[in-house]
Amino acid sequence: MSEFRQNPVTKQWILLAPVRAKRPEDFRTHSVMHGMPEEDPECVFCPINDAKNTELLRLPDNKNWEIRVIQNKFEALEHTKIYRHRDFYNSRSGYGNHEVIITRKHNEPVALQSIATVELTLGLFRDRIKELYQDPSITYVQVFHNHGRDAGASIIHPHHQLIATPIIPPHIHSEILNTYHHYDINKQCIYCDIMKEELEHRDRIVYESEEFVVLSPYAPRKPFEMWIIPKKHKARFEDISASQLKHLSFVLKVTLGQLYTKLSDPPLNFYIHTMPAVRDVHTKHEEAAYHWHLIVFPRLTIWAGFEYATGIPINPMPPEDAAKFLRE
Amino acid sequence: MSEFRQNPVTKQWILLAPVRAKRPEDFRTHSVMHGMPEEDPECVFCPINDAKNTELLRLPDNKNWEIRVIQNKFEALEHTKIYRHRDFYNSRSGYGNHEVIITRKHNEPVALQSIATVELTLGLFRDRIKELYQDPSITYVQVFHNHGRDAGASIIHPHHQLIATPIIPPHIHSEILNTYHHYDINKQCIYCDIMKEELEHRDRIVYESEEFVVLSPYAPRKPFEMWIIPKKHKARFEDISASQLKHLSFVLKVTLGQLYTKLSDPPLNFYIHTMPAVRDVHTKHEEAAYHWHLIVFPRLTIWAGFEYATGIPINPMPPEDAAKFLRE
Numbered sequence: 001m002s003e004f005r006q007n008p009v010t011k012q013w014i015l016l017a018p019v020r021a022k023r024p025e026d027f028r029t030h031s032v033m034h035g036m037p038e039e040d041p042e043c044v045f046c047p048i049n050d051a052k053n054t055e056l057l058r059l060p061d062n063k064n065w066e067i068r069v070i071q072n073k074f075e076a077l078e079h080t081k082i083y084r085h086r087d088f089y090n091s092r093s094g095y096g097n098h099e100v101i102i103t104r105k106h107n108e109p110v111a112l113q114s115i116a117t118v119e120l121t122l123g124l125f126r127d128r129i130k131e132l133y134q135d136p137s138i139t140y141v142q143v144f145h146n147h148g149r150d151a152g153a154s155i156i157h158p159h160h161q162l163i164a165t166p167i168i169p170p171h172i173h174s175e176i177l178n179t180y181h182h183y184d185i186n187k188q189c190i191y192c193d194i195m196k197e198e199l200e201h202r203d204r205i206v207y208e209s210e211e212f213v214v215l216s217p218y219a220p221r222k223p224f225e226m227w228i229i230p231k232k233h234k235a236r237f238e239d240i241s242a243s244q245l246k247h248l249s250f251v252l253k254v255t256l257g258q259l260y261t262k263l264s265d266p267p268l269n270f271y272i273h274t275m276p277a278v279r280d281v282h283t284k285h286e287e288a289a290y291h292w293h294l295i296v297f298p299r300l301t302i303w304a305g306f307e308y309a310t311g312i313p314i315n316p317m318p319p320e321d322a323a324k325f326l327r328e
Numbered sequence: 329m330s331e332f333r334q335n336p337v338t339k340q341w342i343l344l345a346p347v348r349a350k351r352p353e354d355f356r357t358h359s360v361m362h363g364m365p366e367e368d369p370e371c372v373f374c375p376i377n378d379a380k381n382t383e384l385l386r387l388p389d390n391k392n393w394e395i396r397v398i399q400n401k402f403e404a405l406e407h408t409k410i411y412r413h414r415d416f417y418n419s420r421s422g423y424g425n426h427e428v429i430i431t432r433k434h435n436e437p438v439a440l441q442s443i444a445t446v447e448l449t450l451g452l453f454r455d456r457i458k459e460l461y462q463d464p465s466i467t468y469v470q471v472f473h474n475h476g477r478d479a480g481a482s483i484i485h486p487h488h489q490l491i492a493t494p495i496i497p498p499h500i501h502s503e504i505l506n507t508y509h510h511y512d513i514n515k516q517c518i519y520c521d522i523m524k525e526e527l528e529h530r531d532r533i534v535y536e537s538e539e540f541v542v543l544s545p546y547a548p549r550k551p552f553e554m555w556i557i558p559k560k561h562k563a564r565f566e567d568i569s570a571s572q573l574k575h576l577s578f579v580l581k582v583t584l585g586q587l588y589t590k591l592s593d594p595p596l597n598f599y600i601h602t603m604p605a606v607r608d609v610h611t612k613h614e615e616a617a618y619h620w621h622l623i624v625f626p627r628l629t630i631w632a633g634f635e636y637a638t639g640i641p642i643n644p645m646p647p648e649d650a651a652k653f654l655r656e
Contacts, residue, residue, distance in 0.1 A: 088525045089546050144633030152632025161634070169638030197416045218417050221636075269633035297636055304480025305472030305597035306489070308549075308625055310497030 045157035097164040111260035119249040148267025183289030191291035216319030223317035235287035237274040373485035425492040439588035447577040476595025511617035519619035544647030551645030563615035565602040
């Protein structure tokens, strides 16, 4: 039984998911994620073990599938819906979905996959978000990718994850408030303004194509953080056109390929920020202010006590230097 | 030249500290923090290398020092003060202090130190905060400890750090807003209310002494997170009495000792949250609402793409089970 819990002081929500828990003893340092294989013939995500997972769909729909979607066996969210309220603390049941999108080859990271495979993946992101937003209890769908142990991946076989939640996550909530605030004053989307500023100075531009800009953000939280932003204003990733999807697949592969080559396959996450499901009349105004984007987040430094205490990440790498290094 | 930079979308501040930077090539995975020694005769923090650092003070003040304070050689903040403003982005120079507090023995983590040494340490935290708050440009002083590579420690020799900043860090800012909001409605400090609630149910209490409560918080961000809270309401750690300091040293050592024994010396951070410097008339009202505390933050799980994308930590360990395990 998992549940969301709110810290009454900071208002931060956490997702408590004991179904994923080991016993306390199992957290001893040596046993955390030890023995993660480079290539594992017993891998539960490999085609030979198809039957071991609850499959939602596969493409193509036969034994030669290139990509498939399964339910996460150790899902952080569940399908029971129980709202709880205690007198002092604030809690909600962990209703939602947790799916895994698996590409076929065990040892082929996204950076080395074909553009066609990346396009299949991004197309599934779009389709699953649309589908899950049909559930009136789902408010937000977060798609993300973990690559390497230091980026939180517990299974080495390349895969993506999708978590659908009944709450608007705090980072999305504050982004929407802040983009709306900017729009209200400037009558202009802040991401459109950022792209205009960056394309003028170009010192933080990593890559530019007809449809997308890849940049090192002005205030990156970690070395080599990058934002991939569509040039045309659009609030929702799931409204992406077939042609933009092709462009994005190419741009994402190029971006991950640069990191793979120049930083020797670093651990990283990437994830998409899009709008929450349409649930009220205000959404249309927010769509004029919000602009979907994809964030690439390499994990080459470890946050220490200062970052967790203050909320201020210390980053030793100026984004101008990172962009120059990746551009050349 | 380091500087604070604000993300124009999320409003999150980062501290850009290029003086700590390697060249981009040096971030290749293999070279990050590699070769950290278990015991290093060449350690720059060991007594034999006294002269290699800019010392601020030592106790006792002779060659047999038990503890000393030095300037961080790779400090994240500097003593030049330049305010910068650009048309589009928001930036401040990284004015501040970055000090290191070193205990004598190379291979003695805090969990194994004598209570007298822990008391010397906490006394220095108090004295340094008071001293640094005299600087009108310093608004907040964060003291923290990193233990182990997975907790962000780059030097194994036990040490503490102290970063004095010209801005109120976002976590402190929101804590003050939220505690004040609670106080305004309830005429009562929220930490006092939490202790009352927890001492009644006791399922998340790890340890209780005459002066302090150690608990697993209701919504912990990581497994085995613990809060050490003084029973008597007090906004500022730096106002701690000599007798409370003795009590706290004992309680901190016991708490870290439990983790050391039961989880085989896990990587961890600990840090103190106290009030910002007195800068205006509102501070007195906030002091009725705010309550200093010490947070112990073990690093046994790694945040993945979901946590960084949403701001919602996924924690597999219920605090009730963690508290039970540590209590027994």
